[in-house]
Amino acid sequence: MKRLILLLVITLSGSVLPGCHIAPADRAFTPMQQYYQGTLPGENREAIETSLFLAENGTFVMRQHFTTGTRLGRMQSSVGQWACTADKLTLVENATGKKRFFRPSGNSLEMLDDHGVMIPSDGCRFLLLPPRDRVMT
Numbered sequence: 001m002k003r004l005i006l007l008l009v010i011t012l013s014g015s016v017l018p019g020c021h022i023a024p025a026d027r028a029f030t031p032m033q034q035y036y037q038g039t040l041p042g043e044n045r046e047a048i049e050t051s052l053f054l055a056e057n058g059t060f061v062m063r064q065h066f067t068t069g070t071r072l073g074r075m076q077s078s079v080g081q082w083a084c085t086a087d088k089l090t091l092v093e094n095a096t097g098k099k100r101f102f103r104p105s106g107n108s109l110e111m112l113d114d115h116g117v118m119i120p121s122d123g124c125r126f127l128l129l130p131p132r133d134r135v136m137t
Contacts, residue, residue: 050065107129
């Protein structure tokens with residue numbers, strides 16, 4: 001029964017994707033990037049170098065490399081399904097069902113909290129950028 005419900009949810013989610021990239025009539029259509037990179041914060045304020053690939057078939061691959069904290073040097077990869085609405089990109093990991101949320105911001109993706117809400121910060125935004133837009137320091 002759980003598999004039937006999960007299959008139904010996945011099927012219905014897939015039916016939303018055709019409208020994913022429909023732009024309002026007053027602005028030109030700009031396709032979503034497929035590859036992003038950046039440094040995101042971890043649960044314990046770790047710095048995590050993150051690479052995200054969005055495939056056209058609705059799947060994603062995310063690779064994370066912990067560069068600080070107790071998990072220093074650890075690499076983690078996850079795969080799953082992605083879907084977007086007018087203002088939000090939702091990633092759902094296949095293995096855990098964990099959801100991650102991002103908001104398109106120009107050519108980049110801004111990380112949102114676990115509920116899909118903007119993270120309150122003092123002028124700091126957590127962004128994943130297309131590689132050509134990323135400044136290496």
